[in-house]
Amino acid sequence: MTEETSEPAPFICGLDATLRIVSGKWKPLILFFLGKGPKRYGELKRDVRGVSDKMLIQHLKELEAHGVIVRTDYHEIPPRVDYMLSPFGQSLVEAMVPMCRWGENNTEAIASALKAQMKGDAR
Amino acid sequence: MTEETSEPAPFICGLDATLRIVSGKWKPLILFFLGKGPKRYGELKRDVRGVSDKMLIQHLKELEAHGVIVRTDYHEIPPRVDYMLSPFGQSLVEAMVPMCRWGENNTEAIASALKAQMKGDAR
DNA sequence: ACGGGTACTTACCAAAAGGTGCATACTTGT
DNA sequence: ACAAGTATGCACCTTTTGGTAAGTACCCGT
Numbered sequence: 001m002t003e004e005t006s007e008p009a010p011f012i013c014g015l016d017a018t019l020r021i022v023s024g025k026w027k028p029l030i031l032f033f034l035g036k037g038p039k040r041y042g043e044l045k046r047d048v049r050g051v052s053d054k055m056l057i058q059h060l061k062e063l064e065a066h067g068v069i070v071r072t073d074y075h076e077i078p079p080r081v082d083y084m085l086s087p088f089g090q091s092l093v094e095a096m097v098p099m100c101r102w103g104e105n106n107t108e109a110i111a112s113a114l115k116a117q118m119k120g121d122a123r
Numbered sequence: 124m125t126e127e128t129s130e131p132a133p134f135i136c137g138l139d140a141t142l143r144i145v146s147g148k149w150k151p152l153i154l155f156f157l158g159k160g161p162k163r164y165g166e167l168k169r170d171v172r173g174v175s176d177k178m179l180i181q182h183l184k185e186l187e188a189h190g191v192i193v194r195t196d197y198h199e200i201p202p203r204v205d206y207m208l209s210p211f212g213q214s215l216v217e218a219m220v221p222m223c224r225w226g227e228n229n230t231e232a233i234a235s236a237l238k239a240q241m242k243g244d245a246r
Numbered sequence: 247a248c249g250g251g252t253a254c255t256t257a258c259c260a261a262a263a264g265g266t267g268c269a270t271a272c273t274t275g276t
Numbered sequence: 277a278c279a280a281g282t283a284t285g286c287a288c289c290t291t292t293t294g295g296t297a298a299g300t301a302c303c304c305g306t
Binding site for chain 1: 139142191
Binding site: 147148175177178181200201202 | 263264265266271272273274
């Protein structure tokens with residue numbers, strides 16, 4: 001740290017910019033599920049199968065810091081908080097829809113492509 | 124390794140499936156640039172700024188193994204190889220277009236969202 | 247009064263991801 | 277003859293990422 005590296009590195013292109021927001025193992029999934037409407041922390045955790053508390057919270061904080069989601073704390077006694085997309089996040093989710101559909105329409109092909117590769121790896 | 128864990132874990136949803144293919148720091152970018160037409164290794168490396176040889180090749184191999192790109196080796200003397208999208212890859216790239224556009228249309232907002240966050244982090 | 251659910255937080259650790267630098271084998275340009 | 281470019285491969289090491297397990301403060305149902 002001899003110098004301040006505050007520069008976040010310029011974007012190569014639009015896609016690169018988008019990736020800076022959605023990169024993170026579970027972020028796209030979180031966004032996808034929030035696209036279906038506001039959700040409480042627990043609901044989200046059940047939806048995004050396999051995510052740990054640590055990751056879920058960390059990603060939620062980052063998405064909030066980036067202005068794509070909005071956190072609402074009801075300050076109730078058994079904690080109650082929910083998360084929803086901001087308009088910015090909403091537009092992002094819309095941009096992700098084709099990728100979701102691509103996955104839906106090619107699930108079989110993807111599954112076998114991944115399986116085929118494993119055989120090669122499993123030397 | 125007491126048991127074969129050959130099961131690649133079921134997809135949570137279509138998006139999850141898609142992510143299994145495009146996950147990797149540079150993969151979306153590689154695909155994006157290949158969307159503009161076949162490219163030689165060197166060209167790609169110049170396009171995808173910042174990628175190391177190791178990563179570029181590794182990602183290219185995976186994408187090829189997954190059937191999204193096709194490698195052509197001309198067996199020429201100073202090595203000449205090029206990469207292009209397969210029809211499968213082509214459809215994937217089309218599904219990514221909206222995300223590219225989203226990034227293009229929101230570059231400013233994204234840049235400031237990222238910058239704003241850094242200030243918070245820099246405690 | 248105890249177990250379970252709520253939404254987190256923190257510390258510690260393992261694994262994956264990625265970068266650097268060197269090597270290859272042959273050619274073209276200077 | 278020597279440096280540079282071509283498309284990789286490999287060993288080594290650092291960084292980043294992610295998981296586990298524990299704890300917190302408070303409530304409700306039994």
